[in-house]
Amino acid sequence: MIDIENINKSYGDLSVLEDVSMSINRGEIFGIIGHSGAGKSTLLRCINGLEPIGAGDIRIEGRSVRSMQGEEMRQLRKKLSMIFQNFNLLNLKTAYENVALPMEIWGYGKEETRTRVLELLRLVGLENKARNKPRALSGGEKQRVAIARALAMNPEVLLCDEATSALDPKTTKEILQLLDKINRELGITIVIVTHQMEVIKEVCHRVALMENGRVLAQGEVGELFLKPGSELKTLLAEDEWDHLPPGINIRIAFTREYTNESVITEMARELDTNFSIVWGKLEKFRSDVLGNLVLNIEPNDKNRIIEYLEKRGLSWEVLTDEL
Ligand SMILES: Nc1ncnc2c1ncn2[C@@H]1O[C@H](COP(=O)(O)OP(=O)(O)OP(=O)(O)O)[C@@H](O)[C@H]1O
Numbered sequence: 450m451i452d453i454e455n456i457n458k459s460y461g462d463l464s465v466l467e468d469v470s471m472s473i474n475r476g477e478i479f480g481i482i483g484h485s486g487a488g489k490s491t492l493l494r495c496i497n498g499l500e501p502i503g504a505g506d507i508r509i510e511g512r513s514v515r516s517m518q519g520e521e522m523r524q525l526r527k528k529l530s531m532i533f534q535n536f537n538l539l540n541l542k543t544a545y546e547n548v549a550l551p552m553e554i555w556g557y558g559k560e561e562t563r564t565r566v567l568e569l570l571r572l573v574g575l576e577n578k579a580r581n582k583p584r585a586l587s588g589g590e591k592q593r594v595a596i597a598r599a600l601a602m603n604p605e606v607l608l609c610d611e612a613t614s615a616l617d618p619k620t621t622k623e624i625l626q627l628l629d630k631i632n633r634e635l636g637i638t639i640v641i642v643t644h645q646m647e648v649i650k651e652v653c654h655r656v657a658l659m660e661n662g663r664v665l666a667q668g669e670v671g672e673l674f675l676k677p678g679s680e681l682k683t684l685l686a687e688d689e690w691d692h693l694p695p696g697i698n699i700r701i702a703f704t705r706e707y708t709n710e711s712v713i714t715e716m717a718r719e720l721d722t723n724f725s726i727v728w729g730k731l732e733k734f735r736s737d738v739l740g741n742l743v744l745n746i747e748p749n750d751k752n753r754i755i756e757y758l759e760k761r762g763l764s765w766e767v768l769t770d771e772l
Contacts, residue, residue: 450473450474450475450509450510450605450606450638451472451473451496451507451508451509451606451638451640452472452473452507452508453469453470453471453472453473453492453496453505453507454470454505454506454507454508455468455469455470455504455505455506456468456469456470456495456502456503456504456505456506456507457469457502457503457504457505458488458491458492458495458500458502458503458662459503464662465488465491465662466488466491466492466495466502466662467661467662467663468505468663469488469492469505469659469662469663469664470505470664471657471664471667473638473640474638474655475605475638476632476636476638477632477638477639477654477655478628478629478632478638478639478641478652478653478654479638479639479640479641479653479654479655479656479657480640480641480642480643480648480649480652480653480655480656480657480670481493481640481641481642481643481656481657481659482642482643482644482645482646482648482649482656482657482658482659483644483658483659483660484644484660485644486661487659487660487661487662488659488661488662489610489642489643489659490610490611490642492642492659493531493608493610493640493642495507495514496509496514496529496608496640497525497526497529497531497608498514498517498522498525498526501515502514502515509525509528509529527555527602527604528604528605528606529604529605529606529608530599530600530602530604530606530607530608531599531607531608531609531610532592532595532596532599532607532608532609532610532612533595533610533611533612534610534611534612534614534615535615536583536588536591536592536594536595536615537595538583538591538594538595538598539583540582540583540584541582542582543579543580543581543582544570544575544578544579544580544581544582544583544586544590544594544597545566545570545579545580547583547594547595547598548566548569548570548594548597548598548601549562549563549566549601550598550601551598551601551602552565552566552601552602555602565601566579566597566601567579569597569598569600569601570597572597572600572631573593573594573596573597573627574593574627575590575593575594575597578590587620588615588616588617588620589616589620589623589624592612592613592616592624593624593627595612596624596627596628596631600631600635600637604637605637605638606637606638606639606640607628607631607637607638607639607640608640608642609628609639609640609641609642609643610642611642611643611644612624612628612641612643613625613643613645613648614643614644614645618647621645621647621648622651625648625651625652626652628641628652629652632652639652641653649670650670650674650732650733650734650735651733651735652735653670653735654669654670654735655667655668655669655670656668656670656673658673658680660680665680666680670734670735671704671734671737671739672704674732674734674739675702675703675704675739675741675764676702676764693727693728693743693745693768693769694725694727694745695769695771696745696746696748696769696771697745697746697747697748697751697767697769697770697771698727698743698744698745698746698767698768698769699743699744699746699751699754699755699765699766699767699768700741700742700743700765700766700767700768701713701741701742701743701744701758701763701764701765702739702740702741702763702764702765703739703740703741703742703763704739704763704764712761712763713726713742713744716754716757716758716761719757720750720753720754720757722746722747722750722753722754723747724744724745724746724747724750724754725744725745726742726743726744727743727744727745728741728742728743729741729742729743743768751767751770
């Protein structure tokens with residue numbers, strides 16, 4: 450649905466996006482993760498035409514954003530709605546009035562606006578707070594108002610720029626569940642820019658990892674996370690294997706097909722060998738549970754164990770190999 454093709458973007462001499470390509474499919478929740486300054490927000494603004502791009506192109510359903518002007522650009526912005534970290538609500542207006550604003554701007558009548566706004570406030574669970582102004586709303590409630598407002602014009606895509614970064618973990622989870630519901634029930638494609646791995650794990654189907662204006666990796670979230678040598682893993686969970694014992698430490702990734710199997714005990718029995726489990730973690734990705742296990746093994750067993758893991762189709766990597 451959104452095809453980003455080899456785009457570059459600079460502010461003066463500062464190159465912010467370099468040869469960035471990614472494809473976002475209709476109906477998915479796509480995450481863009483990276484440290485601060487990676488160029489994520491700039492990329493979002495390029496997608497909805499707020500920022501011009503240098504080289505390359507961005508196509509929305511085949512139409513080049515580059516070539517859009519006037520009415521077509523206005524229609525694009527209606528189709529691609531956006532929410533932000535700081536909510537961007539009008540402080541002097543009530544929750545109801547904030548949600549109604551886009552419909553007023555587009556010239557909808559009072560009755561139609563009222564029906565739609567009340568429906569949206571119900572969708573985001575705020576029907577009782579319609580008269581509250583932002584100062585009388587919690588952070589999570591403010592983001593709910595912003596989401597309702599973003600949905601007012603029936604967008605096809607919701608672009609979320611660090612939408613949960615100002616919220617505590619519990620509220621973050623609630624907002625992500627709301628986004629997931631909007632994706633499932635309304636079929637809206639959602640693009641989430643974040644620096645929080647938890648956000649990606651909780652709701653995203655696919656992810657692109659950005660660093661210094663470049664895409665380092667992209668793909669299905671669970672697969673990317675468990676892949677040996679994955680940039681996603683090393684960039685975002687780098688300190689987890691700091692205290693491994695000396696010797697050969699091998700990481701085994703359990704994809705969804707293996708999570709419930711007793712592969713490790715079977716391996717010990719079949720190879721008649723000993724090893725110690727030195728680190729382990731189960732990670733939840735949307736509804737999947739995927740696991741990582743680090744074994745400290747005897748040097749003599751290395752080849753046999755690797756052979757066994759290969760035979761079972763498990764993904765593995767040797768983390769340290771000091772004899
Ligand atoms: N309007 C602008 N003019 C000049 N430089 C800019 C502008 N907007 C962003 N930048 C620079 O572009 C780089 C990427 O910024 P961007 O906001 O896209 O990164 P980000 O990954 O979203 O990080 P953050 O989460 O901190 O916003 C930064 O070095 C930033 O200073």
